Amino acid sequence: MSSTPSLDELRREIDQIDDAIHDLLMRRTRIVEQVGHVKGIEGGINLRPAREAVILRRLMARHAGSFPPQVMVRMWREMISALTRLQGPFAIAVFAPEDRRGYWDIARDHFGSAVPMTAVNSPAAALRAVAEGNATVGIVPYPAEDDADPWWRFLVNADGRTPRVVARLPFCGRGNARGEDRDALAIGPIPHEPTGDDRTLLGIELGADLSRGRLKDALEANRLPPTSFCTWHSRDPQGPSVHLVEIADFVAPDDPRVAALIARLSDMPVRVITLGGYAVPLSFPQDGRKG
Ligand SMILES: C=C(O[C@@H]1C=C(C(=O)O)C=C[C@H]1O)C(=O)O
Numbered sequence: 001m002s003s004t005p006s007l008d009e010l011r012r013e014i015d016q017i018d019d020a021i022h023d024l025l026m027r028r029t030r031i032v033e034q035v036g037h038v039k040g041i042e043g044g045i046n047l048r049p050a051r052e053a054v055i056l057r058r059l060m061a062r063h064a065g066s067f068p069p070q071v072m073v074r075m076w077r078e079m080i081s082a083l084t085r086l087q088g089p090f091a092i093a094v095f096a097p098e099d100r101r102g103y104w105d106i107a108r109d110h111f112g113s114a115v116p117m118t119a120v121n122s123p124a125a126a127l128r129a130v131a132e133g134n135a136t137v138g139i140v141p142y143p144a145e146d147d148a149d150p151w152w153r154f155l156v157n158a159d160g161r162t163p164r165v166v167a168r169l170p171f172c173g174r175g176n177a178r179g180e181d182r183d184a185l186a187i188g189p190i191p192h193e194p195t196g197d198d199r200t201l202l203g204i205e206l207g208a209d210l211s212r213g214r215l216k217d218a219l220e221a222n223r224l225p226p227t228s229f230c231t232w233h234s235r236d237p238q239g240p241s242v243h244l245v246e247i248a249d250f251v252a253p254d255d256p257r258v259a260a261l262i263a264r265l266s267d268m269p270v271r272v273i274t275l276g277g278y279a280v281p282l283s284f285p286q287d288g289r290k291g
Helices: 007-039 049-062 069-087 102-111 123-131 151-155 212-221 256-264
Strands: 092-095 117-120 137-139 164-169 185-190 199-204 225-235 242-246 268-279
Touching: 007 069, 049 069, 049 164, 049 268, 069 102, 092 102, 092 123, 092 242, 102 117, 102 137, 102 164, 102 185, 117 123, 123 137, 123 151, 123 185, 151 199, 151 242, 151 268, 185 268, 212 242, 212 256, 256 268
Parallel strands: 092 117, 092 137, 164 268
Antiparallel strands: 137 185, 164 185, 199 242, 199 268, 225 242
């Protein structure tokens, strides 16, 4: 005859489970340390947002039972960031002026409580912190068409040392983070890698006027489906206009579709630069997302 287990029995079982989880955590740490050695980047950047996204999507797909999935991924985020930090220097500069702390919460939810994080007062300062090596990753607002002085235009240059977009946050839902009405992008000197569900940001500098409709047609004709546009015009009336276009696909810097786009626009001075991109975040039904 089976009887209901006693409180003591249940708690003994919880203790055993905790030991098993803890043992696995320590084992995972040893493996990540080996990964760090294999990557072999002494003092380099070990963060791999694409690999992290794949891990979290896979776990989400197998998740079952009543444990809240957003809490499960949050636990993994804390672990993954701590383990990334074990492999080498890792620090975050977040656009979070005193009256706007929302991105701080979003960054902390993503990169965990142990990674050093500094608040800066402008997106440009976050970019500068990354460019000067004072931060591994900068957190800046997701671009909007009406940004007066858009930070993303500083990324539109071909210098291989220019930081690139590496993630969109929140990746794992907003939870109880303090409000920002926009998502954030993470910027860092990390290559854009495919995950199977990605967005890519293209910086397109045009030396002559071209309507957005024609630019859209040219992109679509080259199988680069645009999902959003922002445009910045230099103050010099003869100067170029620079478009930030988000593409609903993974586009590598040497993707032949980019070369074909440039060829198609060859009746004007044109420069197209891949500014990185991001793995499409997980979606949780209760979470309203705004770009
Ligand atoms: C272990 C690695 O390094 C980092 C830590 C990861 C992890 O804890 O799983 C995943 C990606 C990287 O950000 C890796 O590159 O695989």
